[in-house]
Amino acid sequence: MSDVSAESPIETIIPNAKSSADSVSVDHTNVHVLENEVETLRIQNEAMRAKLLEASMVANNYLQEANNLKQQLEKLTNPPLFIASVLEVEDDLALIRQHGNNQEVMTQIPPEFEGEVEAGMRVCVNAAFSIISVISRAADVRAQVMEVIRSPGVNYDMIGGLEDVIKEVVESVELPLTEPELFENVGIEPPSGVLLYGPPGTGKTLIGKAVASEASATFIRMSGSDLVQKFVGEGARLVKDVFQLARDKAPSILFIDEIDAVGGMRTHDGTTGSAEVNRTMLQLLSEMDGFDTSGNVKIIAATNRVDLLDPALLRPGRFDRVIEIPLPDYEGRLEILKIHTTKMNLADDVDLDKIAKITDGLSGADLNIIIKEAGMFVIRRRGDSVAMQDIQDGFDKVVVDEEQANVPAGMFA
Ligand SMILES: Nc1ncnc2c1ncn2[C@@H]1O[C@H](COP(=O)(O)OP(=O)(O)OP(=O)(O)O)[C@@H](O)[C@H]1O
Ligand SMILES: [Mg+2]
Secondary structure: OOOOOOOOHHHHHOOOOOOOOOOOOOOHHHHHHHHHHHHHHHHHHHHHHHHHHHHHHHHHHHHHHHHHHHHHHHHHHOOOOEEEEEEEEEOOEEEEEEOOOOOEEEEEOOHHHOOOOOOOOEEEEOOOOOEEEEEEOHHHHHHHHEEEEOOOOOOHHHOOOOHHHHHHHHHHHHHHHHOHHHHHHHOOOOOOEEEEEOOOOOOHHHHHHHHHHHOOOEEEEEEHHHHHHOOOOOHHHHHHHHHHHHHHOOOEEEEEEOOHHHHEOOOOOOOHHHHHHHHHHHHHHHHHHOOOOOOOEEEEEEEOOHHHEOHHHHOOOOOOEEEEOOOOOHHHHHHHHHHHHOOOOEOOOOOHHHHHHHOOOOOHHHHHHHHHHHHHHHHHOOOOOEOHHHHHHHHHHHHHOOOOOOOOOOOOO
């Protein structure tokens, strides 16, 4: 082949093929065959290389799977771990109590957990009571049970229909924080805390947040039911911690929600559950007794069931102000509706007065949801203003569908 270029593979195979082309009679067909063969080999080589790559990838996957299975097998064949609470820590020793059988043992803290294990936290131990892992740091538990808001950003204008209640709360909670000298001058001790009671969704939490905001205090919320349900065995300590936190963050409002969960009538049925609740409650009482009422921490507690509360909580020096937060009346409902629709684009046919009239028995939270649902209906139909029909639909969805109200549907029409 005369047009064979310099880089052609033929050159490598028959280096002097070109120069001797004239003298030696080269079999052109042969060269062509060889050339083809080289090309085929090259393609085969490439194909093999691709296959090799593929195979090594598959092999890798298998290796990984084998590793996973090995780990799973290890997990399955390992003896189970037990949960224990750390009671005390001294140098590299920890006194732990195993959950379930309450066995208490002293165990060495392994070097990898040195400085990490503290009293109050939960750990995993093996059958020899060696600490294998740390489940929760004590601080995590605290963070879960307490909600801390520097300044909640709620003001009294955002609460409808509760002027008298607000006045009373301001006197007993806000003033002692902002103008303590008023009380000193007159020579009376401000109340240590107030108890708000009333049906769900009537604005109890809202009032707590508003007082904290208006008094520039930190709002710390602790839920009584969380205390006894989620953190069994730790309730009493958490109560102690939350009071400490309130003092650290002072001026502060400590809001104890659902206090009936811990402050219900003390039961004596001997179950561990009631013993736990009683312990938590006793801790709460003792914290309140040791409380400096002239200090800048104030307690607001809330409950739906004041009738369930232990009378010990209502003794003077504890919650000596018990304030009822009732369901809103007509005027209250109208105010609440106005508050929740201020930012809304309302159509001309919307008559808040009419809505307030026929929503007897509903709470502020119910009204808020109806208004929000009405807004959603507008968004769904890509509208830009809320019409009376939307509020009717929101009302139907919230009240009629759930058969919560005694108000018949269609009254908006
Ligand atoms: N008086 C009110 N004025 C304005 N909004 C209200 C009022 N009461 C309730 N709301 C609305 O309902 C929501 C829930 O109220 P809040 O959490 O204060 O109720 P609560 O009394 O603490 O209820 P629960 O007993 O269930 O804890 C508020 O965020 C607010 O949107
Ligand atoms: Mg609440």
